[in-house]
Amino acid sequence: MSDVVNPSKDNFDSFCGYHQTWQGGSITELTQVGPGTPCGEYLRRYWHPVSITAELGDKPKLIKILGEELVLFRDKSGQYGLVHKRCPHRRASLEFGSCAERGIQCCYHGWVFDVDGSVLDIPGEPEGSVSAINVQNKLRLGAYPVKEFNGLLFAYLGPIEELPEFPIYDTFDIPGMTMTPYAGPFNCNWIQVLDAIVDPVHTAFLHQSQFSDGFGALGEIEFYEKNKVRFFGTASRRVDDNIWVRVNELVLPNFTQAGSAFAVDGTQTKYFGRSAFTRWVVPVDDKHCIAFAWGNFGERGDPHEYNTPEGMQLIEQGELFDRSYEEKQASPGDVEAVESMGSISDHEKENLVSGDRGIAMYRAQIKKNIRNMQKGKRPPQPGVLAGSNGNGVIPTYGSDTVLKIPGLEDERDILKSTNKQVMDILFAADELTGDDRDRSIISQLKNIK
Numbered sequence: 001m002s003d004v005v006n007p008s009k010d011n012f013d014s015f016c017g018y019h020q021t022w023q024g025g026s027i028t029e030l031t032q033v034g035p036g037t038p039c040g041e042y043l044r045r046y047w048h049p050v051s052i053t054a055e056l057g058d059k060p061k062l063i064k065i066l067g068e069e070l071v072l073f074r075d076k077s078g079q080y081g082l083v084h085k086r087c088p089h090r091r092a093s094l095e096f097g098s099c100a101e102r103g104i105q106c107c108y109h110g111w112v113f114d115v116d117g118s119v120l121d122i123p124g125e126p127e128g129s130v131s132a133i134n135v136q137n138k139l140r141l142g143a144y145p146v147k148e149f150n151g152l153l154f155a156y157l158g159p160i161e162e163l164p165e166f167p168i169y170d171t172f173d174i175p176g177m178t179m180t181p182y183a184g185p186f187n188c189n190w191i192q193v194l195d196a197i198v199d200p201v202h203t204a205f206l207h208q209s210q211f212s213d214g215f216g217a218l219g220e221i222e223f224y225e226k227n228k229v230r231f232f233g234t235a236s237r238r239v240d241d242n243i244w245v246r247v248n249e250l251v252l253p254n255f256t257q258a259g260s261a262f263a264v265d266g267t268q269t270k271y272f273g274r275s276a277f278t279r280w281v282v283p284v285d286d287k288h289c290i291a292f293a294w295g296n297f298g299e300r301g302d303p304h305e306y307n308t309p310e311g312m313q314l315i316e317q318g319e320l321f322d323r324s325y326e327e328k329q330a331s332p333g334d335v336e337a338v339e340s341m342g343s344i345s346d347h348e349k350e351n352l353v354s355g356d357r358g359i360a361m362y363r364a365q366i367k368k369n370i371r372n373m374q375k376g377k378r379p380p381q382p383g384v385l386a387g388s389n390g391n392g393v394i395p396t397y398g399s400d401t402v403l404k405i406p407g408l409e410d411e412r413d414i415l416k417s418t419n420k421q422v423m424d425i426l427f428a429a430d431e432l433t434g435d436d437r438d439r440s441i442i443s444q445l446k447n448i449k
C-alpha cells in the first residue's frame with residue numbers, strides 16, 4: 001500500500017482563492033494627483049519640495065510633480081524658475097533651452113521667458129513686429145513660485161490668489177544640528193509611502209533588525225490627532241528597566257517626522273531626542289513619489305557617521321535602495337513593502353485593524369478636506385499649528401524619550417500612562433518655541449516617575 005493520500009479525501013472547503021481574483025476598482029479620491037483631480041487640487045494648496053538644490057546645475061532640469069511635467073531652472077542672476085515644459089511658441093520642450101541672464105531661453109527660436117512666465121524677448125522678429133508685440137503683451141508661459149530653503153527647492157503649484165505662507169517648522173533650526181538634503185524615490189502611489197509614518201506596528205516587524213533590537217518590541221501603540229491637521233502614531237516599549245516612547249508625526253498633507261533611526265535604542269535615558277528626518281512625501285504622478293527630506297545629524301538627531309548617501313537611505317527605509325532581489329527578500333525595507341502593494345494600492349481590498357487607526361484617521365481627514373474644498377472651503381495650512389507667540393514657528397513632536405521606569409506587574413497600564421504623560425507634556429509646550437520649548441519639555445520629562 002502506498003502512503004500517498006488521495007487529495008480528494010482532504011477537506012478543501014475553506015479555500016476561496018477563485019472568488020478573490022476579481023480586480024475591483026481602487027478608490028481614486030486619495031490616489032489621483034494630476035491637475036483637476038480632487039486630491040490633485042487639494043495638494044495644489046501647499047508648498048512642496050521639488051528638487052535638491054545642488055542637483056540643479058546650469059542647465060534646465062525636467063521634473064515631474066503632481067502629474068505635471070515641468071522645467072526647473074536657475075537663471076544667471078540666481079532667480080529660480082519652475083515653468084510648464086512646452087514653449088508656448090511652437091511647443092519645443094524648454095528642458096533643451098538655456099538659462100539666460102534673466103529667465104530661460106527656448107532652444108528652437110530663442111524666445112526668452114522670465115521666472116513668472118512673462119515673455120522677455122522674441123529675438124527672431126523685426127523691430128516693431130506687431131505680432132511679436134502682441135504676444136509679448138498678452139502671452140504668459142505657465143510658471144510657479146519657487147523658494148530655496150536650506151538645500152531644497154520648494155514650489156507652489158496652486159492658484160496664486162491662494163498662495164499660502166511658507167511653513168517654518170521648529171526643526172528647521174535646531175542649534176548644533178547638521179541638516180543634509182536627500183531624496184528617496186518610490187515607484188508607487190504617495191499614500192502607500194505616507195501611511196508608514198503613522199503605522200508604528202510596521203517598525204516592530206519590518207525594521208526590527210535594521211535599526212536596533214528595541215524596535216522589535218511592539219509595546220503599546222497609541223494614536224493622537226490635533227487640530228485636524230496633525231496626526232501621531234506613538235509606541236511605548238519596554239527595554240530593560242526603561243520605557244521608550246517614540247513619537248511619529250504627520251502634518252497634512254505630507255510633512256513627516258519620527259524619532260531617530262540609529263541614535264536611540266531604548267537602553268539609555270533620553271529626553272526629547274529629535275527626528276532622524278524632516279521629510280515630505282511628494283507625489284510625482286499617480287504611480288510614483290519621492291520622499292524629499294533633510295537627514296538630521298548631531299546630538300539631538302542621528303550620529304554624524306550616517307551623514308552619507310548610503311546612511312540616509314538606511315534612515316529613510318532601513319536598507320539601501322539598490323539591491324539584488326535576493327537581498328531584498330532576505331531583508332526587505334519600506335520600498336519592498338510599499339512598492340509590492342502595486343503601483344496604486346487598492347484601498348478597497350485592505351482589511352484595517354486597530355493598529356491601522358492612524359492611517360484611517362488621516363485618510364478620513366484628507367477626504368473631508370477635499371470635500372470641503374469642493375464646497376469652497378480652503379484646506380487648513382500647517383501654519384494654524386504655530387504657537388500664539390507670534391513668531392509663526394510650528395512646534396513639532398517627532399521624538400524619542402527614554403525614561404527609567406522599572407517593569408512592574410501592570411506593565412500595559414504603565415506603558416500607556418507613560419505614553420500619555422509624555423504626549424501631554426509635548427502638547428502643553430506649544431506656546432513656546434526653540435530652546436525655551438525644549439528646556440520646558442525636557443525638565444518635565446525628567447520628572448516622570
Ligand code: FES
Binds near residue numbers: 111
Ligand atoms: S518653439 Fe520655443 S521659441 Fe519657437
Ligand SMILES: [Fe+2]
Binds near residue numbers: 196202203207317334
Ligand atoms: Fe518604515
